[in-house]
Amino acid sequence: MDYAERLKKLPPYIFVEIDKKKKKALEQGRDIINLGIGDPDRPTPEKILKFIKEAAEKNENHKYPIGRGSKIFKDAIITWMDKRFNVGVENDEVLALIGAKDGITHLPLAFVNPGDIVLIPDPGYPGYLAGTLMAGGEPYFMPLKEENGFLPDLSAIPPEVFKKTKIMWLNYPNNPTSAMADYSFYEEVLSYAEENSFIIAQDAAYSETYFKEPPISILEIKGAKKNCIEFFSMSKTFNMTGWRVGFAVGNKKIINGLSTVKENMDSGTVCALQEASANALLYCDKEAEEIRNLYKKRAAIFYIGLKEIGYEVFAPQATLYLWVKVPENYSSLEFANIALDMADLVITPGIGFGKEGDRYFRIALTVEEDEIHKAIERFKKLKDIL
Numbered sequence: 473m474d475y476a477e478r479l480k481k482l483p484p485y486i487f488v489e490i491d492k493k494k495k496k497a498l499e500q501g502r503d504i505i506n507l508g509i510g511d512p513d514r515p516t517p518e519k520i521l522k523f524i525k526e527a528a529e530k531n532e533n534h535k536y537p538i539g540r541g542s543k544i545f546k547d548a549i550i551t552w553m554d555k556r557f558n559v560g561v562e563n564d565e566v567l568a569l570i571g572a573k574d575g576i577t578h579l580p581l582a583f584v585n586p587g588d589i590v591l592i593p594d595p596g597y598p599g600y601l602a603g604t605l606m607a608g609g610e611p612y613f614m615p616l617k618e619e620n621g622f623l624p625d626l627s628a629i630p631p632e633v634f635k636k637t638k639i640m641w642l643n644y645p646n647n648p649t650s651a652m653a654d655y656s657f658y659e660e661v662l663s664y665a666e667e668n669s670f671i672i673a674q675d676a677a678y679s680e681t682y683f684k685e686p687p688i689s690i691l692e693i694k695g696a697k698k699n700c701i702e703f704f705s706m707s708k709t710f711n712m713t714g715w716r717v718g719f720a721v722g723n724k725k726i727i728n729g730l731s732t733v734k735e736n737m738d739s740g741t742v743c744a745l746q747e748a749s750a751n752a753l754l755y756c757d758k759e760a761e762e763i764r765n766l767y768k769k770r771a772a773i774f775y776i777g778l779k780e781i782g783y784e785v786f787a788p789q790a791t792l793y794l795w796v797k798v799p800e801n802y803s804s805l806e807f808a809n810i811a812l813d814m815a816d817l818v819i820t821p822g823i824g825f826g827k828e829g830d831r832y833f834r835i836a837l838t839v840e841e842d843e844i845h846k847a848i849e850r851f852k853k854l855k856d857i858l
């Protein structure tokens with residue numbers, strides 16, 4: 473039995489070795505601090521659990537979800553987009569998703585033909601590449617460099633590449649670098665999209681986990697609805713990764729394309745969870761703020777601690793992550809292995825997000841403060857040894 477070519481094209485899973493070591497270390501009872509995975513350590517807030525339980529009791533929520541999302545969820549998204557970004561959205565500009573990943577990985581199937589180019593940030597969330605390859609598209613990587621504030625340098629992309637481009641992926645606030653984008657950057661990107669008729673797909677999965685000014689939506693830019701779709705997620709905003717709810721907002725035709733793919737592949741987002749998510753968007757600002765403040769505090773402690781002991785850390789602006797330079801003379805994978813072997817620390821090597829990530833590692837802020845202090849001590853020991 474042979475796998476299909478599209479599956480063989482997916483990049484190899486490079487964390488195999490590190491995952492094996494982590495499992496063994498845990499079996500041996502070692503005191504591992506897991507800073508690897510971006511999955512919130514705290515539970516879904518009580519108030520949202522109550523919404524979920526109440527919605528699960530209702531008979532009407534026991535049937536197949538219909539259309540592009542339930543009325544209650546789509547109405548709540550429209551209200552939230554207005555309140556949060558002052559962006560007016562119509563009913564057919566909204567789509568419920570089974571987490572943002574659902575929309576991200578399926579979008580290319582609606583718009584990319586074999587050989588079409590998809591512009592992908594490097595480093596970047598692996599879903600952009602996976603979806604592109606599954607659709608037979610050609611990835612073209614846009615390096616995100618520290619000297620450019622981890623924004624892609626559009627002037628470095630050849631015009632013939634733009635001509636063949638169908639989708640450009642953006643992700644701000646950015647995983648893994650924690651960088652943010654502003655109006656002028658989005659305006660510049662939009663002018664390229666307009667000139668070359670490609671879609672801008674902006675992944676705003678971390679839109680609510682910010683540490684200073686709230687991130688803007690690309691849809692706030694005049695004319696953005698001509699070419700843009702933006703992805704949002706309940707996962708990190710409300711500690712809801714396990715419930716799998718997200719949504720997309722944007723151009724009608726793009727929403728329609730993605731929706732057509734999904735109608736043929738899945739049967740929608742669990743009705744009770746759409747209802748609970750609607751209530752979370754409408755009535756849980758306080759919960760979102762508490763979660764945001766928790767990560768903000770953790771980020772500040774970790775950032776200062778690592779800087780004091782000589783690590784080069786990019787000042788965190790948002791997300792659940794710190795993006796840190798690996799010490800000289802090590803690849804990110806080598807350093808991640810050493811961190812686990814010598815200091816019982818699990819980190820994500822930057823190479824996991826693309827070639828450009830190899831000079832960095834990512835720390836997830838998903839452990840309590842006492843563990844963060846312990847982790848800083850361990851990073852210090854590592855620094856002294858290396």
Ligand SMILES: Cc1ncc(COP(=O)(O)O)c(C=O)c1O
Nearest residue numbers: 571572573597647677705707718
């Ligand atoms: C940048 C980015 N986009 C999307 C996702 C997926 O989000 P969801 O849980 O809504 O599928 C993640 C998850 O870690 C992410 O880091």
